[in-house]
Amino acid sequence: MKYTVVLTAAYPPIAREILAGEFDVIEHPTEPERTEDEVITILSEADAAITLLSDPLTRRVLASNPNLRIIANHAVGYNNIDIEAARQLGITVTNTPGVLTEATADLTMALILAVTRRLVEGDREVRDTGRCLWEPLHLLGASLQGKRLGIIGIGRIGTAVAARAKAFGMEIVGVRRGDSLDRLLATSDIVSIHTPLNRETHHLIDAAALAKMKRGAFLINTARGPIIDEDALCDALQSGQLGGAALDVYELEPAVNPRLLTMNNVVLAPHIGSATFETRSAMARIAATDVYRFLKGQQPLHAVT
Numbered sequence: 001m002k003y004t005v006v007l008t009a010a011y012p013p014i015a016r017e018i019l020a021g022e023f024d025v026i027e028h029p030t031e032p033e034r035t036e037d038e039v040i041t042i043l044s045e046a047d048a049a050i051t052l053l054s055d056p057l058t059r060r061v062l063a064s065n066p067n068l069r070i071i072a073n074h075a076v077g078y079n080n081i082d083i084e085a086a087r088q089l090g091i092t093v094t095n096t097p098g099v100l101t102e103a104t105a106d107l108t109m110a111l112i113l114a115v116t117r118r119l120v121e122g123d124r125e126v127r128d129t130g131r132c133l134w135e136p137l138h139l140l141g142a143s144l145q146g147k148r149l150g151i152i153g154i155g156r157i158g159t160a161v162a163a164r165a166k167a168f169g170m171e172i173v174g175v176r177r178g179d180s181l182d183r184l185l186a187t188s189d190i191v192s193i194h195t196p197l198n199r200e201t202h203h204l205i206d207a208a209a210l211a212k213m214k215r216g217a218f219l220i221n222t223a224r225g226p227i228i229d230e231d232a233l234c235d236a237l238q239s240g241q242l243g244g245a246a247l248d249v250y251e252l253e254p255a256v257n258p259r260l261l262t263m264n265n266v267v268l269a270p271h272i273g274s275a276t277f278e279t280r281s282a283m284a285r286i287a288a289t290d291v292y293r294f295l296k297g298q299q300p301l302h303a304v305t
Contacts, residue, residue, distance in 0.1 A: 005295075008039070033254050034054070039055050062091055072093075114267045148173060150191040170190075194222070202226050210233065233245060234263075250271075
């Protein structure tokens with residue numbers, strides 16, 4: 001019997017190249033938002049699947065197909081998957097750790113520079129007016145040299161961001177899981193989030209946390225949207241408590257809080273932290289290789305425990 005592998009999106013070609021010679025591969029077009037019922041239909045023929053972070057892999061979805069034995073999430077995160085349900089159902093879950101580090105760290109620095117130097121505001125002005133005006137007090141931003149960067153989650157990505165920020169002359173303070181945030185929030189000019197999303201970190205940055213930040217500080221998020229209470233963030237931006245924010249992820253993705261769309265002191269990116277050809281291809285290679293190994297009776301290399 002030939003196993004069937006379902007790809008829930010159009011992944012880089014390497015995924016199909018690894019799998020197509022040995023297994024039947026069904027590839028679906030990319031959809032940024034699917035219901036549970038839609039995912040159940042897509043996975044109905046799957047012995048294995050490569051999935052998106054936006055695919056809701058709930059207990060109901062995972063239990064819908066008794067032949068489903070492995071889910072390879074095309075992401076380092078897996079908060080879209082009911083891990084306990086997968087364990088109980090005998091479904092192996094894998095992710096793609098390690099390969100997103102450099103791309104996400106690069107984007108984090110890009111967002112820091114964009115919001116502190118008001119780059120998006122300037123781009124919009126030039127496009128809207130068709131002119132480049134130089135004035136001594138026009139679009140003044142903030143320099144990074146000598147400023148303190150607070151990193152929430154000093155793991156692989158947080159450490160890579162720290163190395164880049166040091167090259168800009170920044171001072172670094174970082175916290176790990178379980179550490180108090182109070183000193184970091186109170187003393188940092190820029191706060192960057194790099195912690196996983198879980199029960200403990202949901203709305204970690206709420207109104208109380210934002211009130212502890214230095215007035216005029218900047219907040220950067222390339223981790224997961226629900227770590228920030230976006231309504232509280234909007235209040236802090238409008239009141240001037242925060243000088244600006246730069247976001248690559250959102251609380252209710254793919255929707256974006258309409259209040260954020262009206263603010264000039266916010267840079268909004270469409271979840272592109274890992275969006276380089278090299279990184280997304282490496283993610284696809286890892287996911288497909290783990291599926292291949294599993295269906296050939298070998299242990300996958302990146303099983304989530």
